[in-house]
Amino acid sequence: MPLPRTDSLVTYPTGSVLEQATVLSTTTWSEQPVVLTDLTPFHPVDPRWPDQGTDLGILTSAAGSANLVQATIGATDGSELFVGDHVTVRRGTAGWGFVVAHVLPSDGPVPAEGESVMLAVDAVHRAALSAGHTACHVAALALNAVLADRWRRPADTDGLGNPDFDQLAITSSVIKPFAAVDTYRLGKSLRKKGFDPTDMHAALPAIADRANATLVRWVTGGAPIELEISGPRLTDLRTWVCRLPEGTQRIPCGGTHLSSLRELTAIGIELSYDAVGSELVMTTSATPAGRG
Ligand SMILES: [Zn+2]
Structure with missing residues (x-):
């Protein structure tokens, strides 16, 4: 055939x-x-x-x-x-x-x-990846928010109105069960776009703390999440929509997701630099509701 x-x-x-x-x-x-x-x-x-x-x-x-x-x-x-x-x-x-x-x-x-x-x-594995993927996108918004004061020029913004560090700097993203690892390049081209990484290494713990405080607030608020589907085919556009108190984020996304942050009890991030110091690594974890 x-x-x-x-x-x-x-x-x-x-x-x-x-x-x-x-x-x-x-x-x-x-x-x-x-x-x-x-x-x-x-x-x-x-x-x-x-x-x-x-x-x-x-x-x-x-x-x-x-x-x-x-x-x-x-x-x-x-x-x-x-x-x-x-x-x-x-x-x-x-x-x-x-x-x-x-x-x-x-x-x-x-x-x-x-x-x-x-x-x-395997529905259990799927659910774990969906939690990881949703947490990944929400964590990126929290990171954008806490890095907003480091932009010296207007840049493309996310749905919450913050400069979109995530989209402008990301080089790779790996979704895992209840987790994600995102890597961002802090190179010359990002500085040309207006991002100021001065003293960021020393500030990383404080940046992560502020992002985590934002994430606690968002998860507690239980924001609804939708996947808008333009058609039934593999190639049809799908859009991830998350309604947070500060605004609504809409991004094209081909993955699978939770339907609400109520399905989680926590999203947390850790930030580190790679060995060379030119890449920022954000490790995100999601704690599902009913799992302590
Ligand atoms: Zn996605």
């Missing part, structure tokens, strides 16, 4: 962790079986900005059950499948479909094309 040239339908943005789906194609990538389905609840790694890691879970077919190795984004032109970093075409390119590639173990059961399969996401 040819590979699909249409975008996968995805249900993880609405919180789904279980779907029955039809196998459109089974193929291989790096000697591992890859299954493409008409729809999926699996959140895939996005190779363009791989902050949130793969969902875990099980694909069950008549051949048996297999634990997913990973779900990642692929692109096909109907004859060939490119996966992860190997995707070079832009989304929306005519004749190309963007798909969720379900990568299976090479020694496990593989479903047949056209078969109906059950896709079951």
